Amino acid sequence: MARPATSDAAPDPRPALQIAMIGHAFMGRAHANAYRQANHFFDLPRRLVPAVLVGRDAARAAAAARQLGFLRSTTDLDAVLADPAIDVVDVATPNDSHHRITMAALRRQKHVLCEKPLALSTEQALEMAALARKQRVRVAVWHNYRRAPAVALAARILGRGDLGEVRQVRAVYLQDWLRDGAAPASWRTSRRNCGSGAHGDLNAHLIDLVRALTGLEFDAVCGVQQTFTRQRPDGQGGSSKVDVDDAFCFLARFRGGAIGTFEASRVATGRKNHNCIEISGSKGALRWNLERLNELELFTADDGADVQGFRTILCMDPGHPYAADWWPDGHTIGYEHTFVHHVVDFVRALHDGTPFRPDFADGVAVQKVLDAALQSIGKGGWIKVGR
Numbered sequence: 001m002a003r004p005a006t007s008d009a010a011p012d013p014r015p016a017l018q019i020a021m022i023g024h025a026f027m028g029r030a031h032a033n034a035y036r037q038a039n040h041f042f043d044l045p046r047r048l049v050p051a052v053l054v055g056r057d058a059a060r061a062a063a064a065a066r067q068l069g070f071l072r073s074t075t076d077l078d079a080v081l082a083d084p085a086i087d088v089v090d091v092a093t094p095n096d097s098h099h100r101i102t103m104a105a106l107r108r109q110k111h112v113l114c115e116k117p118l119a120l121s122t123e124q125a126l127e128m129a130a131l132a133r134k135q136r137v138r139v140a141v142w143h144n145y146r147r148a149p150a151v152a153l154a155a156r157i158l159g160r161g162d163l164g165e166v167r168q169v170r171a172v173y174l175q176d177w178l179r180d181g182a183a184p185a186s187w188r189t190s191r192r193n194c195g196s197g198a199h200g201d202l203n204a205h206l207i208d209l210v211r212a213l214t215g216l217e218f219d220a221v222c223g224v225q226q227t228f229t230r231q232r233p234d235g236q237g238g239s240s241k242v243d244v245d246d247a248f249c250f251l252a253r254f255r256g257g258a259i260g261t262f263e264a265s266r267v268a269t270g271r272k273n274h275n276c277i278e279i280s281g282s283k284g285a286l287r288w289n290l291e292r293l294n295e296l297e298l299f300t301a302d303d304g305a306d307v308q309g310f311r312t313i314l315c316m317d318p319g320h321p322y323a324a325d326w327w328p329d330g331h332t333i334g335y336e337h338t339f340v341h342h343v344v345d346f347v348r349a350l351h352d353g354t355p356f357r358p359d360f361a362d363g364v365a366v367q368k369v370l371d372a373a374l375q376s377i378g379k380g381g382w383i384k385v386g387r
């Protein structure tokens with residue numbers, strides 16, 4: 001009888017890709033999880049090494065590094081950027097720091113994964129995109145919803161032209177965590193920190209999704225916004241001014257004639273994370289809703305008249321995007337997996353020298369729409385989206 005054998009795991013021959021992550025709260029946790037799961041589930045050309053976590057408070061950063069699986073932590077961003085061993089800088093901090101941190105990382109020739117919205121203004125976003133091009137590094141914006149399997153399937157269906165000419169899109173991203181006037185102020189309620197409210201936070205995702213799915217480019221927009229609570233508790237017994245929108249809706253005209261409606265809200269009572277998009281074409285339609293992440297609703301006019309109707313596809317079979325690398329047929333995945341797919345595709349694109357989207361050019365395009373919609377509020381009418 002053969003004797004039981006034990007052997008040490010062979011050393012991993014793949015070159016390391018060392019990651020520095022700035023910020024370690026909500027998105028920091030989502031990104032850190034993505035680096036670990038990407039290594040674990042996907043066959044990647046590079047071994048991802050969550051190397052250093054950068055925070056503003058040494059003790060909190062050290063605790064976060066331990067929990068999130070980073071090798072070390074620091075409060076010294078400049079030293080991290082000066083370290084030639086760091087390949088990728090991940091910007092997971094509030095919006096007002098994206099431009100400063102990204103520009104500093106690009107000057108050091110790092111690849112950058114930056115959270116959305118890319119910047120506070122089109123001018124900032126253009127600078128970031130120009131420097132990334134000049135430095136010949138790879139960059140990405142964390143519009144992770146593109147990489148839900150059902151969304152990637154929707155992109156495949158639309159890309160094949162199965163739905164005919166796209167005529168209308170209706171996109172809503174609804175939350176209600178600011179419904180209550182007693183909900184505290186934060187960087188998300190201060191224009192200086194975030195640029196705008198639900199608009200930059202949630203419409204940014206919708207704009208990216210529509211561009212990614214349909215290939216349509218915005219021609220002009222017309223918006224309306226409201227702030228229902230203008231002072232919020234500051235957490236220290238006082239109150240803070242709210243100078244961003246609680247809800248922001250806009251109409252859109254696309255080049256080529258399609259039209260669309262967009263609605264973002266943090267006061268949509270009862271809605272928690274209702275990110276939903278419906279696209280109507282001349283030969284069919286589809287609808288996706290983050291709250292039913294793995295399902296795609298599809299209507300095709302080719303079906304016989306007596307069986308026509310929206311059908312629901314559970315996008316968890318091996319033929320569906322990303323599904324084969326997870327679990328057997330029908331074993332569903334969740335929100336965090338969209339970030340894993342983003343990392344996987346980025347690392348493969350980096351290795352192969354192939355394009356990765358959304359890149360900073362996409363971030364600029366989103367920012368132009370955001371800014372045009374904000375301008376339309378000030379001017380009270382339609383505003384052309386800059387080309």
Ligand SMILES: NC(=O)c1ccc[n+]([C@@H]2O[C@H](COP(=O)([O-])OP(=O)(O)OC[C@H]3O[C@@H](n4cnc5c(N)ncnc54)[C@H](O)[C@@H]3O)[C@@H](O)[C@H]2O)c1
Pocket residue numbers: 022023024025026027028054055056092093094095097115116117142143144201
């Ligand atoms: N892709 C998505 O679906 C998604 C979801 C939520 C948030 N976001 C974006 O991610 C970014 C971060 O949002 P969050 O929800 O993680 O915020 P958060 O408040 O939960 O965390 C922010 C982190 O950044 C740190 N930080 C703040 N200012 C900093 C600075 N100047 N330098 C270094 N660190 C700093 C904080 O200490 C904290 O660790 C925002 O741009 C937000 O719009 C994206």
